[in-house]
Amino acid sequence: MSLTVENLSVAYRSRRGDITAVDNVSFRLADGEIMGLAGESGSGKSTIGNALIYMDPRMKLAGGKALLDGKELPLADNDAMRKLRMTEVSLVPQYAMSALPPTRRIGKIITDLLRSHGIKDRDEVLSELLRRLELIGLKDEILRRYAFELSGGMRQRVTIIMSSLLNPSLLIADEVTSALDVSTQRAVGEMLIEFRDRGYIKSAIAITHDLSILAQIADSITIMYAGRLAEKASTAAITEAPLHPYTQALIASLPEVGVRHEDTTLTGIPGRPPSLVNPPSGCRFRERCPFAFDKCTETPPFAEIRPGHQVACWKVSQEHGGGTRVTVPAGAIADGASTEGTGE
Amino acid sequence: MRRFLSRKLITYLIAFVIGVTVDWGIPRLIPGDPVQAYLSQFSLQPAGYDALYKTMSEAFGTNGSAWDQYMHYWQSILTWNMGVSIGNFPARVTTLVGQALPYTLALLIPAIVLSYILGNRLGAAAARRKGLDNSVLPLGYVFQAMPYPWLALIIPYLLAVVWHVFPLSGGYSNSLLPTWSWTFIGSLLTHWFLPFLTVFLVSLGGWAIGMRNLVIYELENDSSRYLRALGARERVIRRYAYRNASLPQLSGLALQLGVVVGGNIVTEIAFQYPGLGKLLYTAIGNKDYFLLQGIFIFIIIGVLIANFIIDLVFISIDPRTRLSMQGAPA
Numbered sequence: 001m002s003l004t005v006e007n008l009s010v011a012y013r014s015r016r017g018d019i020t021a022v023d024n025v026s027f028r029l030a031d032g033e034i035m036g037l038a039g040e041s042g043s044g045k046s047t048i049g050n051a052l053i054y055m056d057p058r059m060k061l062a063g064g065k066a067l068l069d070g071k072e073l074p075l076a077d078n079d080a081m082r083k084l085r086m087t088e089v090s091l092v093p094q095y096a097m098s099a100l101p102p103t104r105r106i107g108k109i110i111t112d113l114l115r116s117h118g119i120k121d122r123d124e125v126l127s128e129l130l131r132r133l134e135l136i137g138l139k140d141e142i143l144r145r146y147a148f149e150l151s152g153g154m155r156q157r158v159t160i161i162m163s164s165l166l167n168p169s170l171l172i173a174d175e176v177t178s179a180l181d182v183s184t185q186r187a188v189g190e191m192l193i194e195f196r197d198r199g200y201i202k203s204a205i206a207i208t209h210d211l212s213i214l215a216q217i218a219d220s221i222t223i224m225y226a227g228r229l230a231e232k233a234s235t236a237a238i239t240e241a242p243l244h245p246y247t248q249a250l251i252a253s254l255p256e257v258g259v260r261h262e263d264t265t266l267t268g269i270p271g272r273p274p275s276l277v278n279p280p281s282g283c284r285f286r287e288r289c290p291f292a293f294d295k296c297t298e299t300p301p302f303a304e305i306r307p308g309h310q311v312a313c314w315k316v317s318q319e320h321g322g323g324t325r326v327t328v329p330a331g332a333i334a335d336g337a338s339t340e341g342t343g344e
Numbered sequence: 345m346r347r348f349l350s351r352k353l354i355t356y357l358i359a360f361v362i363g364v365t366v367d368w369g370i371p372r373l374i375p376g377d378p379v380q381a382y383l384s385q386f387s388l389q390p391a392g393y394d395a396l397y398k399t400m401s402e403a404f405g406t407n408g409s410a411w412d413q414y415m416h417y418w419q420s421i422l423t424w425n426m427g428v429s430i431g432n433f434p435a436r437v438t439t440l441v442g443q444a445l446p447y448t449l450a451l452l453i454p455a456i457v458l459s460y461i462l463g464n465r466l467g468a469a470a471a472r473r474k475g476l477d478n479s480v481l482p483l484g485y486v487f488q489a490m491p492y493p494w495l496a497l498i499i500p501y502l503l504a505v506v507w508h509v510f511p512l513s514g515g516y517s518n519s520l521l522p523t524w525s526w527t528f529i530g531s532l533l534t535h536w537f538l539p540f541l542t543v544f545l546v547s548l549g550g551w552a553i554g555m556r557n558l559v560i561y562e563l564e565n566d567s568s569r570y571l572r573a574l575g576a577r578e579r580v581i582r583r584y585a586y587r588n589a590s591l592p593q594l595s596g597l598a599l600q601l602g603v604v605v606g607g608n609i610v611t612e613i614a615f616q617y618p619g620l621g622k623l624l625y626t627a628i629g630n631k632d633y634f635l636l637q638g639i640f641i642f643i644i645i646g647v648l649i650a651n652f653i654i655d656l657v658f659i660s661i662d663p664r665t666r667l668s669m670q671g672a673p674a
Contacts, residue, residue, distance in 0.1 A: 054573045085575030099570035101584045103591075103662060109571075116576040146663040163574065 001067075002203040003029035003052075003170050008064035010044075010051045019276050020062060021047040023227040026302060027310075029170070034196055034204045036214030036235070038250075039224035042273065045207045046094060048224075049172040051075060052205075053091045069169055069202075087117060090168035090201075094175040096159045100147035107143030110162060117166070125165065132161050132200070136191055153184040160191060164200050171201040177213050189217040211254060215239050220308075223247045226273045226284040229302050233309040243311045243320075246285045283314065291315045352655060356648050363644035368417045371633045372410075381631060382430055403428075426638035431630030437638035440623060445605070445642070447515055448612070448619035451536060452604045455543040460597050463551025468586050470552065471559035481556065484549030496542050496614040503538060510538050513616035539615040543608060547600070551593065558589035591662050598654035605646025 008025045011018035022044040029035050037045045051059065052066055052073065061076040068088060074080035085091075093099050101109055110129065114122050130140050136157055147155060156176060164171055173192060177185040195201050206218055214221050214235065221238040223230045223246065231244040242248045249269045271288035274280050282297040283289070289296070295314040302312040305320045379400045383393060401407040408416065420426060426437035470477040487495075504512040516531045562568060562585035571581045605620065612621035620639060627635040 054569075056569070082575045082577075085573060087575070091570075091573040093566070093570055093573060095566040095570075098566040101567040101571065101588070102664065103587050104584065105663075112580050113571070113574055113576055116580050148664055159570075 001028050002031045002033065002069060003205075004067040005048075005052075006065055006067075008048070008051065008066060009062035010047050010055075011060045011062040012047075012058050013060055016277065018060065018062070020279075021227055021276060022051065023279075024064070025229050026064075027222060027229060027232055029203045029205070031202055032196060033219050034192060034206060034217060035232075036211075036218030036221040037205050037207045037224065038209060038211055038214060038221060039230075040209060040273065042226075042276070043224040044227040045209075045224050046174055049091065049174050049205060049207050052170070053085055053089045053172060054078075054081070083117070086113065086163065086168065087166045088168055089170045089172065090163040090166070092156075092160050092163045092171065092173045092176050094178075094207075096156050096176065097152055097179055099159055100155060102147055105144055105146055106150075106158060110143070110165070113162070119166075129161070129165060132165070135194070136161070153180055153188070156180060156184070156188055157191065160188070160195070164195055167200055169202045171195075171204040172207065173204055174207045175209075176206065177208065177210065185213055186216065189213055193217055211239070211250070223250065226279065227276055228284060229310070229312060230285070231309075231311045231313075232302075233311075237309055243305060243309070243316045244285075244313050245289045245291050245315070249288075283312070348659070352652065356652060360644065360648060363648075364418070364421060364641065365414075367637055367640045367644065368414055371637060372413075421641060426641065427634040429627075429632055429635040431627060431632040431635060437635050440635060441620065441638055441642055444618060444620045444623040447617060448608075448621065449604065451539055451611070451617065451619060452543065452608055453601070455540050456547060456597070456600050456604065459544045459547040460551055460593070463548045464555045464586075464590070464593060466548070467552035467555025467557075468559045468582070468589070470556045471563065472582070477556070480552055484552045487545050487549035488553065490546070492542070492546055493610055493614065495546060496539075496611060499542050499545075500538050500615070511535050512538075513614075515618040535615075535617075539611050539617050542614075543611055551596075554596065555589060555593060558592060559585050562586075562588045587661065591658075594654065594658060594661070598651060601654070602647040602650040603643070604650065605643050 005028070006026050008022060009020055010022040011020045021042075025044075025048060027035075037048065039045045047059070050056070051061065052075070055061065055075060055078070066073045066075060068084075073084065073089065100106065104112075110126075111122065114125055119125060129143075133140055133142065138154065138157060138161075142150070142154070142158065150158065156179070160173070160176065171192075176192070177188055180188060192201075192204055192206065196204060206214060208214060211221070218235050220232060220234050222232040223238070223242075223244065225246050231238065231242065231247045233242075238247060239251065242251050246269075253268050269288060274284055274287065280286065281299070283292070283300050286292045286296045293315070295318075298314075300312045300314045300317065302310050303317050304310050305316060311317065379397060383396060383400065388396060398407075424438060426441075429435050429437055429440055432440060466476075466480055470480045500510075500512055503509045511531075511534055514535055516528060516535055559582075563581065567588075568581050568585055571584060608619075609621035609625055611617065612619045613625060616622070620642070623635070624639050626632075627639060
């Protein structure tokens with residue numbers, strides 16, 4: 001296992017008390033796995049990513065731990081984490097367009113980072129850097145350029161190369177494709193796969209709200225809802241046979257190629273996610289879920305329904321775990337997409 | 345780079361021509377005839393008045409057409425002959441300005457540059473140390489908010505009148521003649537210190553406050569966060585933040601240095617310091633048009649030179665200006 005996250009909870013300090021943005025989250029990442037982490041804004045996906053590499057002063061580790069290659073990451077210890085950043089865990093930030101310091105050349109920034117990590121043989125790293133630039137079709141004169149002289153796609157690629165330069169075990173790619181046009185999105189996504197295949201990075205977490213890009217690049221997809229994990233499964237299982245009602249509704253709300261939306265209306269999910277200031281007890285999707293029943297007032301466990309397929313839903317675990325079957329009134333789900341009977 | 349420089353030079357040349365033209369035009373927009381005003385101080389016989397008026401008009405060049413006068417003015421600038429002061433007749437304008445300029449420069453340039461350097465360091469340090477922040481910042485606000493003339497009264501009162509540490513006013517001791525002797529240089533320095541101190545203190549707080557806010561902002565922005573996420577040492581992150589934060593501060597420095605040649609009128613009056621500010625003040629009092637024009641020419645040239653130097657500094661530290669100066673979209 002490359003990464004094991006156990007019962008991780010992360011809170012943001014606020015004047016009205018702590019807000020738990022990530023609540024008791026556990027998952028595993030196999031060697032070579034690219035895991036997509038999807039969910040809507042505020043679901044806590046970026047918070048997980050940031051917690052694994054850099055907790056800013058507003059954030060607080062409220063519980064749990066993370067093990068990378070068997071060693072525990074000192075998440076709350078900023079000084080101890082500093083040495084592991086870029087070398088063991090690395091980040092391609094959400095704000096890659098403005099991440100590169102504006103007043104220094106790219107090459108100088110990279111040299112300063114290597115120096116910060118006390119790397120003696122900088123020449124070797126720099127020649128590796130040139131190889132990687134060539135691999136993705138950037139000229140080495142880019143090192144003599146300033147960030148503002150590069151296009152958005154170039155900046156994105158430069159940050160990916162910089163972040164993965166020291167062959168980290170885990171690369172957290174936060175919304176790497178969101179600011180790009182579709183063809184560049186694809187190129188950047190393929191770059192992640194290529195880097196994984198070449199062993200530059202051992203595993204990756206791709207955080208995004210864009211399920212279609214994950215379908216192209218991720219091996220597995222984890223869906224988050226309101227600070228908790230809803231479902232984790234292989235990409236195929238999530239896109240073709242999702243189990244959690246939220247995942248089903250999410251997939252159903254995506255436009256499909258070949259479907260003329262004059263005929264079929266594209267629907268969203270009615271309602272909105274609960275506030276995390278005083279979250280309701282039990283399943284957090286309860287209010288919006290067409291399948292909700294009495295049991296849902298208790299928090300559902302993130303249970304392994306099938307090998308490699310985990311779901312946090314009472315209805316699903318009862319159906320698959322041999323418990324009482326729930327009868328769902330026909331047409332309860334508003335979107336009309338074929339969600340009933342999926343995964344059975 | 346060459347293209348940038350030639351573009352800049354042309355801009356500055358145009359600014360100079362406009363500046364000189366305004367400098368020439370403004371005194372001529374003032375109602376009244378300077379020669380007449382000058383001669384009216386004396387009780388003259390009509391015949392003597394006419395003769396004197398004619399001579400003086402020729403001497404001051406006020407007798408030709410506007411165009412002739414304008415050309416004549418340019419000629420006098422290009423030959424560095426600004427004419428004769430009316431108030432300090434027959435001293436030449438260039439001589440008077442030349443005498444006052446060293447005092448002004450020696451007073452203001454160290455005060456501004458030292459307060460810039462120290463203020464920025466102090467501000468950057470305050471941005472990351474709470475204790476320093478809580479002591480430097482209020483002090484900075486106090487010095488900045490304090491009316492300068494008041495400070496220019498209190499400090500000399502304490503240090504000169506009460507404790508007799510430094511002389512109260514003047515550029516050097518009245519009992520000395522300007523020579524290159526150690527006694528005279530010592531006298532220059534002790535007289536220089538108090539006006540220097542007041543200007544220094546007043547601008548120090550401003551720089552420190554500005555830098556503190558800029559560095560705090562830079563330390564939290566995306567590029568600092570990225571460096572932190574990649575495990576850069578805090579020292580490296582601060583260096584980057586300081587460099588980014590220096591850019592707006594430098595523009596402020598450029599503005600201040602640009603007007604240095606105009607002198608600091610309040611300081612120079614308060615300490616009776618024989619710099620350009622005091623000269624300007626007396627020239628206004630004496631309706632000394634030629635001296636005024638001469639001082640303004642100096643200010644114009646000084647502002648342009650200072651701006652040009654800062655432009656060059658800017659190119660070397662902010663790569664973005666390099667592009668925009670060449671006319672490329674930034």
